[in-house]
Amino acid sequence: MLAGRETEIRVISETIEGARRGRAGVLMLSGEPVAGSEARRIGLVDEIVSEEALLETAQVMADGYRHSGSLAMTLIKQSLAREPMTLEAIFAYEAEVQIVLGDSEDSTEAKAAFFEKRLPNFRSK
Numbered sequence: 859m860l861a862g863r864e865t866e867i868r869v870i871s872e873t874i875e876g877a878r879r880g881r882a883g884v885l886m887l888s889g890e891p892v893a894g895s896e897a898r899r900i901g902l903v904d905e906i907v908s909e910e911a912l913l914e915t916a917q918v919m920a921d922g923y924r925h926s927g928s929l930a931m932t933l934i935k936q937s938l939a940r941e942p943m944t945l946e947a948i949f950a951y952e953a954e955v956q957i958v959l960g961d962s963e964d965s966t967e968a969k970a971a972f973f974e975k976r977l978p979n980f981r982s983k
Contacts, residue, residue: 927964927980 897903907915963983971978
């Protein structure tokens with residue numbers, strides 16, 4: 859199981875680092891306009907939708923995030939913004955984050971909601 863997780867983490871790390879070094883990084887620094895198809899090709903966007911479908915697509919995405927704990931989402935955003943790390947540093951960081959999340963009120967709420975078959979009511983604590 860660890861080998862699979864190691865591969866998954868390595869792919870994520872390499873993808874983030876690749877964006878920093880490649881065309882995506884240049885575009886982020888320059889503010890140069892980029893076509894949607896080019897943005898998708900280089901990994902700046904995941905999906906391209908028509909203007910007519912934009913609001914509905916955004917609402918569906920937001921609804922999916924709405925049920926995520928904001929504490930967990932904050933930590934995910936922070937991890938994505940970190941400088942490149944070695945695999946060992948990634949594992950150490952993950953261990954720290956797991957302790958924070960595991961000891962949180964949101965974690966207790968998530969477990970209770972799961973067993974009670976209801977949506978969680980996260981409070982970012």
